[in-house]
Amino acid sequence: MDxxxxxARRVAQMLHDGEVVNLGVGVPQLVANWLPxxxxxxxxxxxxxxxxxxxxxxxxxxxxxxxxGGQMVTVKPGAQFIISTDSFGAIRGGHIDVTILxxxxxxxxxxxxxxCLPNKMGGIGGAMDLVSGAKQVVLAMEHTQKGNPKxxxxxxxxxxxxxVVDVIVTEMGFMRITPEGIVLEEINPAYTVEQVQAxxxxxxxxxxxxxxxxxxx
Amino acid sequence: xxxxxxxxxxxxHIKDNDTIMVGGFLMCxxxxxxxxxxxxxxxxxxxxxxxxxxxxxxxxxxxLASGRVTDLICTWIVRNPAAQAMYKANPxxxxxxxQGTLTERIRAGGFGIAAFYTPTGVGTIxxxxxxxxxxxxxxxxxxxxxxxxxxxxxxxxADESGxxxxxxxxxxxxxxxxxxxxxxxxxxxxxxPVGDIDPELVTVSGIYVNAVVPIPKQD
Numbered sequence: 091m092d093x094x095x096x097x098a099r100r101v102a103q104m105l106h107d108g109e110v111v112n113l114g115v116g117v118p119q120l121v122a123n124w125l126p127x128x129x130x131x132x133x134x135x136x137x138x139x140x141x142x143x144x145x146x147x148x149x150x151x152x153x154x155x156x157x158x159g160g161q162m163v164t165v166k167p168g169a170q171f172i173i174s175t176d177s178f179g180a181i182r183g184g185h186i187d188v189t190i191l192x193x194x195x196x197x198x199x200x201x202x203x204x205x206c207l208p209n210k211m212g213g214i215g216g217a218m219d220l221v222s223g224a225k226q227v228v229l230a231m232e233h234t235q236k237g238n239p240k241x242x243x244x245x246x247x248x249x250x251x252x253x254v255v256d257v258i259v260t261e262m263g264f265m266r267i268t269p270e271g272i273v274l275e276e277i278n279p280a281y282t283v284e285q286v287q288a289x290x291x292x293x294x295x296x297x298x299x300x301x302x303x304x305x306x307x
Numbered sequence: 308x309x310x311x312x313x314x315x316x317x318x319x320h321i322k323d324n325d326t327i328m329v330g331g332f333l334m335c336x337x338x339x340x341x342x343x344x345x346x347x348x349x350x351x352x353x354x355x356x357x358x359x360x361x362x363x364x365x366x367x368x369x370x371l372a373s374g375r376v377t378d379l380i381c382t383w384i385v386r387n388p389a390a391q392a393m394y395k396a397n398p399x400x401x402x403x404x405x406q407g408t409l410t411e412r413i414r415a416g417g418f419g420i421a422a423f424y425t426p427t428g429v430g431t432i433x434x435x436x437x438x439x440x441x442x443x444x445x446x447x448x449x450x451x452x453x454x455x456x457x458x459x460x461x462x463x464x465a466d467e468s469g470x471x472x473x474x475x476x477x478x479x480x481x482x483x484x485x486x487x488x489x490x491x492x493x494x495x496x497x498x499x500p501v502g503d504i505d506p507e508l509v510t511v512s513g514i515y516v517n518a519v520v521p522i523p524k525q526d
Contacts, residue, residue: 135476136406137332137333137335137476137479138332138475138476138478138479139475139476152474152475153334153335154335154336154463154474154475154476154477155474155475155476156332156333156335156476157476158332160332160333160334160335160362171474171475171476171478172478173478173479173481173482173483173510174332174358174406174410174478174479174480174482174483175410175411175413175414175482175483177410178406178407178410178411179407179411181407182407182425182426182427201430211384211391211394211398211401211403212383212384212385213359213381213382213383213384213385213403214382214383214403214404214405214406214433215359215382215383215406216382216405216406216407217405218405218406218407218408218427218428218431218433219405219406219407219408219427222426222427222428222429223407223426223427248431248432249430249431249432250431251429251430251431252429252430252431253430
């Protein structure tokens, strides 16, 4: 299995039936493919859908129903179309259980940088609202970027939020941000602790009961 | 009152240095007919308010490339090369907002709220230079209302008095922007007599709308 699906599958295992979830672009979008049996999410698309389905089959979509990436999607039974102000009211108001997104950098204080690289302007979009308003912030991302650590002791890129990240899932393991630092709760058996630490720019806390991450071939 | 008019008459209300709100999220609900027609209008020194400045194929791209736009108020410009070029030439032209903040600033502008406190962006560059205040142990940033001289709005169906029905996720910014400009121009795919839109299905009331312009049918 490739890294992206290893990550998406592990994130999917932590979600519960009925949770309201916002899925960022990239790896987070793959999470929906790996949901355990009996777990059905209410997917919030910040451009204006509560209860979005997957991408619309070829020829069946409408340009009036798209997700936040502009892709035509379906909606599930029980969905609602909402205006932007209500969509972000739902985010700021704490009505989104989990937001799953990627990162350029995350540090041991749970600070997140995922909207702006130095000398390049992309934009914020909904990221700052999501990390500030969602009950749980989960990063689904590859452990390194071209071999450079993305998990660092101190973010140097412009921040998206301060102290907002709860969980980091990479192909190497499952990590939780705690007041003491980043705890490696689970490790992919394909790696050693030393390898994971070497790929990480912050000192990882290794608990005595370090578990194996559930990974399939 | 019948608000159906020509695009020329509606555009006669637009002048140099105006701020124009443009509805839509990427291409969904984008008032493409109005933007495209506005390419031939003489007004310059404009400020455009739009979530993302559209995409490569959007009429916002030639509008931004025309040199008539001086300022962009938005959340994200990844897919518009003309917006990227404007930013490279003059970073100060770009006024970037978190999306929930931009949409709430527009709602505040339309609904008589001067400013509001939001937790979004605390500890980031968004906080720089703004008033902050603590409520219930949490820090908030004061953001101010946003209004425009003109709004371009897309409707699937409008009636002659300006009541609008917007389908699906095309409501996005269109609904709030329709309340927050001095002169609101709606382009409509279909125009029906007053009373033909069920009151249960009116997305935006005609009380906010000044002009309804039919989108020409393509053969």
